[in-house]
Amino acid sequence: MPKRSNFLILMFLLAFFLIFTKTPAHCSDTGHDPLRQVGRQQDGTIVLPTNRILKPAGRQVEFEGRPNGIALSPDSTTVALLNAAKNNIIVMDSRTGEIKQMFAPDGFKASSNGIVYSKDGKFLFASQSDGYLLIANVLSDNTLFLEQQLALPLSKIHYPGADYNPNPIGLAVSDDGKTLYIALSRNNSLAVFDISTRAVLKEIAVGNVPTGVVVGNGKVYVSNRGGRPARQGDFTVDSSGTPIVADPISGGAITGSVSVVDIKTNQQITSIPVGLHPSGLLVAGKRLFVANSNSDNVSVIDIESDKVIKTISIKPFENALFGSSPNALAIMDNRLVVSLGAGNCLAVYALGHRFGGVEFQGLIPTGWYPSGIAVDNEKRQLLVANTKGVGALGPATIWKSPAGSPPTQGKGHNSMAYMGSASMIEFPDYHTLQAHTRQTLENNSWIALSRRKDAKKTGTKKPDPVPLPEKTGDPSVFKHVFYIIKENRTYDQIFGDFKDKNKKPKGNGDPKLVQFGQDVTPNHHALARQFMLFDNLYDSGSISSEGHQWITQAFVVDYLAKDLTTYARTYPFNGGDALVYAPSGFLWENALNLGKSVRVYGEYANGLTANGLEMGPWVNPTVKPPAKVKAPWLGGGVTNAGSWAAFWQDTSILAGEETGELHVKLRSSSDIPSLDRLLCREFPPFNTGIPDQYRVQVWMKEFDRYVADNNLPNLSVMLICQDHTQGNLPGYPTPEAMVADNDLALGRIVEKISHSPYWKNSIIFIIEDDAQNGVDHVDGHRTLGFVISPYTRREVVNSNYYTQLDITRTIEHILGLPPMTQMDMAIDPRAMKAVFTDKPDFTPFKAKPARIPLDTMNKPLTAMKGLEKEWALAMAEQNFSKPDAADEDMLNRVIWYTVKGYDTPYPGDPRVLSPHELESEHGRKIDDD
Template sequence: MKKPLASLLALGLAGGGLWLARARQANPTTASPLPLSNGKRITPLGEQVNVGSFPTTLLPSPDGKYVVVSSLGARSQLTVLDAKTGKVVSTLTPEAIGKKKPGLYYGLAFAGNTLYAARGSDDVVSTYTLSDDGQLSKGALAFEAPNAAGVAVSTDHNQLYVTRSYGDPKDKLKGELLIFDTKTGALKKKVTLAGYPLDIAVLREKVYVTSEQAGGVDVLNAETGALLHRIETGAQTTKLLRVGGNKPYLLVANAGSDTVSVIDIINDTVTKTILLRPAEARGIPGVTPMGMTVAPPAPTRGGASLLYVACADLNAVAVVDLTSGNLRGYLPAGWYPTAVALTEGGLLVANAKGVNARNPNGKPAEIAKGVQPQYIQNIIEGTVSRIASPMATKQTTGQVLTNNALSQARATLKNPGIEHVIYIVKENRTYDQVLGDLGKGNGDPSLTLFGREVTPNLHALAERFVLLDNFYCAAEVSGDGWNYSVSGMASEYVARNVPYGYTGKTRPYDYEGTNNGGVPDRLGVRDVATAPGGYLWDKAIEKKVSLRNFGMFTDSLTAPRTTAEEGTTDERTVPVKNALLGVTSDEFRVYDTSYADSEAWVKHGLAPAPKQKPVYGKKGDKSRISAWRREYSELLATNKMPKLMLVRLGRDHTAGTAAGQSSPRAMVADNDYAVGQLVETVSHSPLWKKTAIFILEDDAQNGYDHVDAHRSIGFVISPFVPKASHDSRFFNTDSVLRTMELLLGLNPMTLYDATAPALTVFGARPDNDAPYTAILPRKEIIGEVNGRTAYRAKDSERLLNPLAEESEADEELNEILWRSIKGVKSTPPARRYGPLAAVHERD
């Protein structure tokens, strides 16, 4: 039976759970519904202007004439908008500081016509002067503030408060607030706070500070900086907003709880908590409230004040009656709205990822000449929308629900008899790069880099089971890719810091269980990067579903990651999540491209490559699959096979053309054979007819694909999958998660996986049950080793650590792989963005 996720919508409206404004003509949308790689659609209201990469903050000038926008991505800039028209008046790129790539981060604050701008890992707060005609010029003072995040000025303009987006691994990841003298620039005091503090509000004699890690709000004495107390509000607190005249109060956006807290600043107590989730999504996180603004009382609204909240993961602005605390409805926004501001011209909305699902990428033909390569993080253009009449109506609210798949029916998935699920996550390949030469499906063989001779098993499995040629990675790069792969979404911290860190900024790789080199779970504090719904393994434990982990979220506790995507040279494999203790194989090597995934090199009698790690673990395993196969056999023999098995096989990432490493073709072929060996082992076991194997890439590395740079390879392998199936419906990372959840009886983690189309590709009987025999790639391919004269070998060594995933090397690595395989003189093709329209009926 098909049921809409929003089956209680009508009841919720009738009961007043979701008040909809009087039906009026909705603002016309600027675009038709656009399918995104994460499965959602956007229909942004209003007029758009481009404001650089990933805008995070909108700040009206004191005189109300202008609004300043801060963008933190690859094209980091300050943009001044006309408050009436929303048009761009001027832009300013921050000045370079030493050899660092200049940029901005988050916080903005005005004191008169002086603008303070936090610059993150530039380790400074810069000042600028805003002229009467809307031009910005560099100010005289700069404040030395490492990891500068939020900024605020005291009421007398004599003190500047700055948060550091930071957690001290030597002090339980505690954060810090810096207090400066605005006249001299001198640092007056450092105050220890909850970890990863972000926004600041100054009200009377007190200072309020949010914490992305701990949640809640720290309250300090404005003059001395003394910590007075904490106010518990919700998870992942982000934005603060002072409201009111004679009786002011404070609003707090709790991004991880999907709520806004109202704080009485006299007693510092929470007087009201406003839930922003639609009625049909209660209990499931994924709205992510961020920036806020308030419209004063008006007779046309019955004297009510309206609160507008940017709901980043809903791609919408929530409209709330502050008097009653009731949610009035939603306004459709662009992709990932982060901030809002009310002006004479209407409502301005910052859309961090813009309004286009299709972002064309030109040919990176000049990369080798030193020109900055085109890359998914620097081609997505952020925008600001101006909505002239921001009224939440039944039509606008219904559009938001439709865009988020909250009002449509979903086919239920009936488990045909699957008891065991194996989930394999690989690294960074598009569909065309691997299966473009398959001969069936929507492929382009001219873009294929690792075709049938390199990946014979992936080709054979796609032909025998189900070919998914409209499958997408939900994320852009590995930082958010791994969070989508195991959590169904990326938290607001990850969503903001990935585009910041992947554009050359020095920032720790906090996205796989470590924060600033520390391990939060071991320190007894919250992981700042954890998505609000937790992890797949948490849901398994919640339902008492047995599991075993091979390589996911593993590191070394004696030498954890300390820099962007850095691995560890330690010989131990240890889970960084407490929930994975006792269920993680310590014989399965952590991410390391110098260590083999498969036994192919052994079967061919080859010597290890010069920089290959030949063995690992107490048993001296020569590949990851060797360790996995041994444990699988032991689990079979002892009748302890888990219901859920997690396996990380990442060597298809490659090490580029770094001298002494196996070539890209060799590493991808090795990875392919590991998949083949795993399927062979399972298909010859007595549990084959009760097993389903799901395989995907964590992200598509912005690679070449004639449909979209997010399109990737995905596999469902089971005797219940009809032979030689072909399914061109839209599926993505969350589709795999949702399917596994339904098969194992797990609750969804977030709105992303809850609403994702399940992979309904199973038949009623396990008729496709013939054992599979892995295909060994040719010896010549497995044995390929990069020489010193290989194309851009030194660049590969500079860009890639075999123990680390890429930080901003995607596009350069794509170009290296293309020319090393296709020929030095060949031109990489243009990139395409924008998945095919989601079709949820079987072709």
């Protein structure tokens, strides 16, 4: 472990700031302007939707996409970045930062890592997420020319949507330059590839989910993010078809390993236990360094004995909770440089003689989520790939035009307008490193964290209950917290033309971007008028696979952060993958650990059966699916459990409006043991084939029982998801009707609670999981949300900067819970104090009736023509079995056209587009399958 002196520099800097700096009157406890908006600021800093800012060191090169991997050419003149989301390889001059090429061969799909030059610099190898190896020739000007995309050994591990895909990730070239080693994550193997013959010579079994590869001392070392293979008696949770040895409570991986393969025999000779989620590897001298992303540490292995001889704790400040995500490593001037993805920085450690001692020296701020480091010793610079870069870039976002059209400035911004970056950082001297450290502390609000007494101790003396206590553990007037999660809407889509009860415009909205206004969402508008309108609230994630992690865990693990947009293994919006579960646990576990009672309705549940059979919208699970399913939705929205109309009729039966039996009995489940036992089984998780009114009826029945028995849980978490919509698919309601269904459900839930005996000590938090299915004039992450209670200030607009993490921290504080990770730990637990008043108003809420029939259906294909029919046919081939499985660029446009008309261009597009004119987010035409 590092010596205690490792923290002395950091503690001195913290003390210096606490003594010699004061928080300006206009600033929040974080030292930042409380009215700031996400995006680029006048001083050049960038505000993120995660309660942090960016002011990185060195020079920044920005580009569209999400760079996951980085490689420096052997002559150190060129940097190549493996760029997901845009599916290209960025070729950049390492001296000037000039982008020389965006190499995007047809069908290229960038993996979550894996890019390397040949030893002679004549070739570049890159992993493709769809199971191919890209081989490119390096031309005289250092640009790339495609040689081939070679299919790698097929996976024999079954998982729906990923069958046969080996999903290559890490790459390494042998010391003699003749062999390429490829980590095949879905095969749980290492492929041995002969560079001269372009052939795979052998596949070697290693641990679970091999990720990183390095060569050293006549051996190949492979980091296994999923740890060792399961043994008889192990508790396991699945990850893309592989059973992962898992925690019997939270379901996350509990082993990590490094496989050692002998180069001469091509056999695994041993497996070395290390920390959780080992990812980045580095060989230096006789040492192997392993970045353990889910343990916040680095294992140091002697490569002669293949034993762990030291473990370096990677904590950016003393007493830090989990949440650094060390994921990449480099060495320069006998200093170990560790990329901290979640910390948006690099940590620098001095290494003693023969790497015997380790001493923390400081931090270097980077772009958002650094994930790869290359060292240019000649120019003494660090080259860093920042996966999230600058986010959606806020007001500076420019939307992509269709091929052949001139570029156009977007009128609205989407959360998926990914802008990655590369940092070019001169290796700092002692004084510069201290300045970088101070900037990192400020960027992440860690100075404010040390200033707050609340962060150091909980309350001891119990004062009178108030809405938001001074100290964690002090009593709150709220004994029951409801957390309601909705799906995918921006602020402007709902509230862009918001008016108060006197019909005066209120809030920072753009009326041109409204899609579901007052006539579609009367309850949303009524709640914002009666309670509080938030017009500066942000989702922390870009899409559902991130959003539900932020909501339930206050964190997104490195595995998912890098795999975002590729999803070659799973799409874990609601779990279903052991590798997305953080070791810090979930919000409900946090509550249970403090003796609180919890009930969960649909949120994060990944299992749903109908009459005991798995419910899915594609094919009957007992029938082997064809190679490609064509237009499964055109039969009137029928799933193997029935049509939307059948569940709509069931809703009437649940409400007592009709007699009879439900056409199927639903049962939800989760592979997370702690969640599974908290679920209301009859309440369906995400499935847009089931109306939200069905969900409300199930919840109301159970709520009435809680009222009768006087045992309402302290925390209730609920998903209502119909605002996601199904576009213009025949057999389903129109987008307006589905959003109206969601609106009425929300109104009825609030009405029920506010007319109950529990209203006096209840609080309701409501937010979207993400805002990806729309545009917003401020930033694509800006969303709608509510805080509803008798103690909420009434009829006001709150323009303070808040995110999902503020809501999580507020819930924790009200219930007397500690933070879970560094992300919520850094937030002032009283950041939302402006929301509340000490003088309660117990006036209940009265739900507004829907203004459009909730069973207003999309037209059948026979009634469509022109562009409307083209879009319906294109949407019919999309997968709506889970959030975001459909192409969101397409879905966003078809919703816009359906609501606004097929004569109104989508924001940023020069005209109304046909499906065939629209390039998908993957950089290829949608009809290129």
